[in-house]
Amino acid sequence: METQEHIDKTFKKLYRVSQRFTSTFTTKEEGYISSISDGIIEVRDLSTVSYFELLKLPHNLFALTLNIKKDSVQAVVLGDYTSLDVEDRVSCTDQSISIPVGFELLGKVIDPLSKLVDADQEVKTKERYPIEKEAVQMIKRDFVKEPLYTGIKIIDAMIPIGKGQRELIISDASLGKSSIAVDTIINQKDKNVYCIYVAIGQKKAQIARVINDLKKNDALSHTVIVAAPADTSPGMKFIAPYSGAAIAEYFADQGKDVLIVYDDLTKHADAYRSISLLLEIPPGREAYPGDIFFIHSKLLERAGKRAEKYTGGSITALPIIETQSGRISDYIPTNLISITDGQIYLDRELFNKGLLPAIDIAKSVSRIGGKAQAEVLKKIAVKLKLDYSQFLEVEVFTKFGAKVEKETQKLIDRGKALRVALKQDRSKHISMPMQVAIFFLHNEGYLEKLPLGEVELFIDKFRLHLETEHQDILQAISTADHMDKYLISLLKTVADAYAKEWQS
Numbered sequence: 387m388e389t390q391e392h393i394d395k396t397f398k399k400l401y402r403v404s405q406r407f408t409s410t411f412t413t414k415e416e417g418y419i420s421s422i423s424d425g426i427i428e429v430r431d432l433s434t435v436s437y438f439e440l441l442k443l444p445h446n447l448f449a450l451t452l453n454i455k456k457d458s459v460q461a462v463v464l465g466d467y468t469s470l471d472v473e474d475r476v477s478c479t480d481q482s483i484s485i486p487v488g489f490e491l492l493g494k495v496i497d498p499l500s501k502l503v504d505a506d507q508e509v510k511t512k513e514r515y516p517i518e519k520e521a522v523q524m525i526k527r528d529f530v531k532e533p534l535y536t537g538i539k540i541i542d543a544m545i546p547i548g549k550g551q552r553e554l555i556i557s558d559a560s561l562g563k564s565s566i567a568v569d570t571i572i573n574q575k576d577k578n579v580y581c582i583y584v585a586i587g588q589k590k591a592q593i594a595r596v597i598n599d600l601k602k603n604d605a606l607s608h609t610v611i612v613a614a615p616a617d618t619s620p621g622m623k624f625i626a627p628y629s630g631a632a633i634a635e636y637f638a639d640q641g642k643d644v645l646i647v648y649d650d651l652t653k654h655a656d657a658y659r660s661i662s663l664l665l666e667i668p669p670g671r672e673a674y675p676g677d678i679f680f681i682h683s684k685l686l687e688r689a690g691k692r693a694e695k696y697t698g699g700s701i702t703a704l705p706i707i708e709t710q711s712g713r714i715s716d717y718i719p720t721n722l723i724s725i726t727d728g729q730i731y732l733d734r735e736l737f738n739k740g741l742l743p744a745i746d747i748a749k750s751v752s753r754i755g756g757k758a759q760a761e762v763l764k765k766i767a768v769k770l771k772l773d774y775s776q777f778l779e780v781e782v783f784t785k786f787g788a789k790v791e792k793e794t795q796k797l798i799d800r801g802k803a804l805r806v807a808l809k810q811d812r813s814k815h816i817s818m819p820m821q822v823a824i825f826f827l828h829n830e831g832y833l834e835k836l837p838l839g840e841v842e843l844f845i846d847k848f849r850l851h852l853e854t855e856h857q858d859i860l861q862a863i864s865t866a867d868h869m870d871k872y873l874i875s876l877l878k879t880v881a882d883a884y885a886k887e888w889q890s
Contacts, residue, residue, distance in 0.1 A: 419443075419474045420458060425467045425619050426664045429476045430458045438518055440479045445469045448499075449476075450483065450621060453665045460665050462621035464499065482518050485629055486511040487636035492580070495597060495611045498622050498629040503613055515636055517628035521687040526696040530727075533758045534645065534702050537573035537815025538566065538743060540808045543767040543825060544774070545730055545750050548758025549643050550691025550700040554722050556707045556714060557732030562743055563706045565812055566730065567647040568596055570704065572605040573815045574645060580637045581609040582646040584630035587623050587653030590615045603813060623657035631688045631701075638692060638699035646689070650706035651682060655718050672717045683725045714749075728752040741809060747774055763818055765869040766825045770804065773828070777801020796834070803833035806841040816849075819863035823852055826877045832885055848884055856880055 417431035427449055429441065441449045441461050447470070449461035463470070464483075485500035488511030495503045498517075502509060530548035547553050555563045571581040583600075585593045593613050600606040610633055614626035627648050634644045648654070655678055662675040670676045682705075689703035705726065707719050712734065714723070723729055728751045737744035756764065776797050783790050784798060807828055810816070816824070824845055827833050833841050852860060859876050866873055 415478050417459075417476045419470060419472055419476060422467060422470055422472060424664055425463050425621060426460055426661070427463060427467070427470065427476075428458050428460050432459055432476065432478060435459050435478055438482050440481055440483050442477045442479055443470060444474050448479075448483075450625065452661065453667065462624065462661050463619060464621045464625065465619060467619070482516050483625060483628075484514040484516045485632060487513055487515045487633050491610045491633060492608060493606050493610075495593075495613055497618075498612060498614050498626040500629065513636065515632040517625060517632045519632065519635065519688070521684070522690060522692060522696075526693055528691045528693040530691050530754050530758050532643075532691075532700075533755075533760060533818075534570075534579070534643075535573060535577075535818055536566070536570040537817070538569060539810055539816055539821050539824065540743060540745050540747070541566070541730065542759075542818065543763060543821055544747055544771055545728065545745070545752045546755035546759040546763075546767075547702065547752060548691075548755045549702055550689065551728070551752070551755055551758075552686050552689050552703040552705065552726040553752060553755070554705055554707060554726040554729040555732075556709060556719060556723075556729050557744075558709050558712060558734055561732040561734060561737050563708070563732060564592070564596065564649055566732075566743055567649060567704050567706060568599050569812060569815065571600065571609055571645065571647065572603045572813065574608060575603070575605050579608070579643045579645055580634075581605075582612065582630045582634050582644065583609060584612045584614075584627050584646065584648050586614050586626050586648065586650060587616050587657065588613075588649065590617070599813070620657040620660045623654060624661060627651070627654055627685055631685060634701045635688065638701050639697055641698040643699060644701045646701060646703050648685075648703065648705040650708055651722060652706075652708045652718055655682070674717060678718070679721050679725075682722060686722075686725050727754050741805060742812075743810060747771075748778055760818055761868040762822050762863055762866050762873070766822055766829060769829045770825055773797075773800050773804055777804065799834045800828075800831075802838055803836070803841050804828050806838065807833060807845060809842065817860070817864075819860040820849060820852065822863050822869075823860070823877060824849070826874075827881060830878065830881065832881055844888060847888075848881075851884055852880070 415432060415434055417429045419427050420430045421428040435451055437451060437454060439451045441451060443449055447463060447465050449463045451459055451461045453460040486509055490509055490511045494509060497503055500508055530550045532549045534547045534549045535542055555566055557563055571583060574581055583596060593615060597611060600609055612626055612630045614623045630646055634646045637644045655674060658678060658681060659674050667675050686703055689701040691700040692698055705722060707722055709719055731746045731749035732744045733746035780794050780797050807824060836844055862873060
């Protein structure tokens with residue numbers, strides 16, 4: 387009897403002890419690498435993996451699933467794949483790539499996985515966003531109606547950009563595409579616009595120059611740089627613009643205006659083509675996979691202006707494309723021209739003449755930017771476009787030295803003076819009120835009366851004169867709803883007095 391009582395007590399004691407412990411069991415599906423080739427791995431024994439899922443590899447590496455076959459999956463390694471071996475174990479993560487996002491990223495240079503480039507460690511933030519995300523629904527969007535000033539006269543006046551617009555920058559190599567984008571970022575200083583510069587496949591020296599330009603102009607504090615240099619894996623180049631878009635969406639979700647530059651999508655398309663060929667996906671035109679249009683349209687659709695009742699904010703995208711020998715009819719350029727809301731085309735002939743920025747007005751357009759343009763600048767710009775288009779029609783006569791009528795010669799003189807007025811050095815940003823004042827000089831015929839060699843100096847001195855003596859006029863222009871007679875009379879009085887002084 388005593389023995390049975392002792393057994394019961396012991397059992398109860400063991401039962402109480404067992405209640406303190408809770409056992410949890412987790413199951414994790416694992417596969418193995420069956421082959422490795424140029425950054426692409428084939429993995430077997432993963433039955434539940436999904437497209438665009440992140441796979442965990444040895445050596446703290448990850449891979450992105452891009453092709454699912456009947457008995458295996460193919461993924462691109464995000465990083466240095468040379469440390470991997472066949473038979474290495476691979477596990478599912480049940481999630482897509484997500485990166486840390488937040489204001490803590492401002493002023494930092496990170497890779498597409500949000501790791502600091504110079505420290506190889508993640509930036510610690512409170513939130514994470516997936517890099518692949520559906521674009522904002524149409525019902526939550528608003529019209530593009532606010533201007534985003536680049537500080538570049540020819541763009542702000544004749545190819546205006548609005549907040550939420552997608553404006554393509556396109557030309558051959560080394561004509562100033564990146565310079566225009568970087569100058570636009572610099573011009574957003576103190577304008578409450580956050581900027582993201584995504585470098586895809588650029589040389590490290592080029593990325594370093596961009597960082598140096600931003601530092602020198604005190605513009606790095608409102609900018610995030612996402613760098614996937616030329617020597618990184620195709621997988622990192624492929625996800626770079628998506629990472630940039632995720633960071634931009636975080637800022638927009640906080641009601642902020644964002645500018646994102648993709649420099650450049652030609653190299654992004656090349657990286658995707660390389661991956662697709664290694665994945666044995668059937669090639670299409672120019673060996674690009676059939677879904678390359680979808681890849682870029684889905685990316686750029688994430689830009690836009692959001693309605694105020696849905697957090698507000700906007701994402702303005704400036705994708706950059708490099709052409710070969712000026713061929714804008716190639717596959718990737720035509721795709722992106724059809725996706726975006728306009729393009730800024732740079733011409734080699736203008737560049738060689740020193741007419742910088744070398745923007746060809748005839749091939750450049752902004753389809754929706756005019757709706758966001760300030761009324762005072764819009765009224766001035768109408769005459770500019772007319773004069774410039776008429777000049778382009780008759781400019782051919784100047785090449786052959788043909789004798790022309792007096793009226794035609796007047797058009798040529800006006801056009802030449804306007805072309806000089808549109809010239810602008812890098813990093814010399816011009817405010818909207820000052821642009822109005824400069825183009826007023828052209829519209830009223832002050833510039834065509836000068837020798838062509840004096841036009842640039844005349845404009846520079848006039849700018850200085852306004853900045854030092856007539857800040858009140860510039861202030862009046864900046865707050866004006868339209869170009870009324872009072873403003874015109876103010877500008878005319880100042881311009882007349884200055885022209886008279888210049889002649890004397």
